[in-house]
Amino acid sequence: MTMISTAPSKDKTKIKATIQQFVQGADSQDSNSLAAVLHPESQQYYVGQEGLVRLPRTTYFNLIDQKKIGGTPRELDIESIDLNGNLAVARVKIWNDNARFENYFSLMKVEDEWQIISIILHMEVG
DSSP: OOOOOOHHHHHHHHHHHHHHHHHHHHHTTOHHHHHTTEEEEEEEEEEETTEEEEEEHHHHHHHHHTTSSOOSOOEEEEEEEEEETTEEEEEEEEEOSSEEEEEEEEEEEETTEEEEEEEEEEEEEO
16 A cells, blocks of 8 residues: 655645745845744855855844845745755745845744745845
């Protein structure tokens, strides 16, 4: 007898919803919405003019709340999700007329909820 597990497809659906909530929260500058999907220890990484930049969640929320980043609707394409138990990595493209992001999201299932642990991003302006 072959048993088919639906857990991976349910998890992928939840992971997609988590990423969508992150993007919508950033686009609407809603740190409460972001808090629901970003783990308290989450961080974002990118290469800036000064080299590698680490952006902790609290700093990210300050930038969102001060309206220094976000606030512009973007398109979202979740290109792939690699799922292994309570770990996942998603390759995601996010863009609008002003900027294009190519991101890798690392997620973990914590207390039965998928949370974003880290985002490694590449941004092109214009």
